[in-house]
Amino acid sequence: MNLQDLSLHFSDFNLEGYSFDCQLIAGEVDVLQVMIEGFEEVPIYISTTDTQILCIAYLWSESEVAKDTRTEMLEAMLDMNIPMPLSSFSRIQDQYAVFGALATNSRLEDIAHEVITLGENAVEVLSMMSGFLK
Amino acid sequence: MSVLSKIFTAIRSGAREAGEAVVDANAVRIFEQEIVDSKKHIKKAKNSLTTVMAEKMQAARKLDAIKNDIAENEQYATKALDQGNEGLALEVAEKISALEVTLGEQQQVHDSCAAHIEKLKGQIHSAERQISENERQLNMIKTTESVHKATSAISDSFVSSGSKIVNAKESLERIKKRQQMREDKLKAAQELNEDNFDQSLQAKLKEAGIVGASSSSANAVLERLRNK
Structure with missing residues (x-):
C-alpha cells in the first residue's frame, strides 16, 4: 500500500462517520500523519514495511508519568493489552504509544477501521489512565 | 545470538544514537544471502527430485516387465515338464534364473531411487524452514x-x-x-x-377545534369576569 494513495483515499472518503486530514511526512521512511476529526490531539502515524502497515498513536512521554504509580500504570497496560480491540501498548524510546499492525495487502476499509479504532482507543486510554500522569 | 535478543539488548541499553542501526548492515546482508542460497538450494534439489522420480518410475516399469517375463517363462517351463521335455525345461529354467538376477538389480535401482527421493524431500523441507526462519x-x-x-x-x-508533542493531560482536556x-x-x-414539534401539534389541535382558540380571546376573558 502506497502512503500517497492511502492519503488520497482518506481525504476522499467519509468513513464510519469520520473525516480525515492527512499529511505526508517525508523522511528516510515516509510517514503519513492522519488526524481524525474530533481526535485531532491524537494524530495517527502510518508507516509501511515490506510485510506490514504500522499505525501508531503517541500517548505521553516518560517525563509525564507520576513516579509513585508507574508500576501500576505498566501493569494496567499489560492487563489492558488483550481487551483493547485491535491495538496494543508499546513504548518508543521515551514515548508511550498504542499501535496496530496490518498486513500490507489490507483493504482501505480495513486500514480506515484500524485507524479509527486506534484513535478511539488512544482517547479512551488517555481518559482512563490520566490518573497515572503528573 | 538470535536477532530478537540483539534487538532486545540494543533497545534496553538505550545507547543508540539517532540513525544507528540495531543490527549491523552486515548481518542483514548475511541473512539476505542465506535466503538467496537456500532458495537456490531448493531449486537445485527440486530439479534433482524430478530426475530421480522419473528414474524411479522407469525402474518400476522395468521391474513389472521382468516379473511378467518370469511368469511367462515359468508357464513355458511347466508345459515343457508336462510334456516330459526335461532339456527344454532346463533351458527355460536357466533363462528364468538370468531374469531373476536382472530383477534383483532393477529392484536395487528402484530402492535407491526411493531412498534418494526421501533424502531430497527432507532437504527441501529443511531449506524451506530455514528460509521462513x-x-x-x-x-x-x-x-x-x-x-x-x-x-x-x-x-x-x-x-x-x-x-511539540502536546502534554497528554492538556490533550485530554481539549478532547x-x-x-x-x-x-x-x-x-x-x-x-x-x-419545541417545533409541540408548536406544530398545538396548531393542528387548534385547527381541528380540539383546543379552542376562543379560550384565550378577549371575549372569553370578559365573559369570565361577568360571571364572577
Whole structure:
C-alpha cells in the first residue's frame, strides 16, 4: 500500500462517520500523519514495511508519568493489552504509544477501521489512565 | 545470538544514537544471502527430485516387465515338464534364473531411487524452514529499523513545524471540552426539535377545534369576569 494513495483515499472518503486530514511526512521512511476529526490531539502515524502497515498513536512521554504509580500504570497496560480491540501498548524510546499492525495487502476499509479504532482507543486510554500522569 | 535478543539488548541499553542501526548492515546482508542460497538450494534439489522420480518410475516399469517375463517363462517351463521335455525345461529354467538376477538389480535401482527421493524431500523441507526462519528474523530487523526511522521522521517534522508533542493531560482536556460542546449542541438541537414539534401539534389541535382558540380571546376573558 502506497502512503500517497492511502492519503488520497482518506481525504476522499467519509468513513464510519469520520473525516480525515492527512499529511505526508517525508523522511528516510515516509510517514503519513492522519488526524481524525474530533481526535485531532491524537494524530495517527502510518508507516509501511515490506510485510506490514504500522499505525501508531503517541500517548505521553516518560517525563509525564507520576513516579509513585508507574508500576501500576505498566501493569494496567499489560492487563489492558488483550481487551483493547485491535491495538496494543508499546513504548518508543521515551514515548508511550498504542499501535496496530496490518498486513500490507489490507483493504482501505480495513486500514480506515484500524485507524479509527486506534484513535478511539488512544482517547479512551488517555481518559482512563490520566490518573497515572503528573 | 538470535536477532530478537540483539534487538532486545540494543533497545534496553538505550545507547543508540539517532540513525544507528540495531543490527549491523552486515548481518542483514548475511541473512539476505542465506535466503538467496537456500532458495537456490531448493531449486537445485527440486530439479534433482524430478530426475530421480522419473528414474524411479522407469525402474518400476522395468521391474513389472521382468516379473511378467518370469511368469511367462515359468508357464513355458511347466508345459515343457508336462510334456516330459526335461532339456527344454532346463533351458527355460536357466533363462528364468538370468531374469531373476536382472530383477534383483532393477529392484536395487528402484530402492535407491526411493531412498534418494526421501533424502531430497527432507532437504527441501529443511531449506524451506530455514528460509521462513531467516525471513522472519529479517522482518524483525527491518521493522525495528523502519520504526526507528519513522519515529525520527515524525520528531523531525515536529521540530521543523515548531510544534511539540502536546502534554497528554492538556490533550485530554481539549478532547473532553470538545466532546462536551458536541453533546451540548446535540442536546440543544434535540430541544429545538421538540419545541417545533409541540408548536406544530398545538396548531393542528387548534385547527381541528380540539383546543379552542376562543379560550384565550378577549371575549372569553370578559365573559369570565361577568360571571364572577
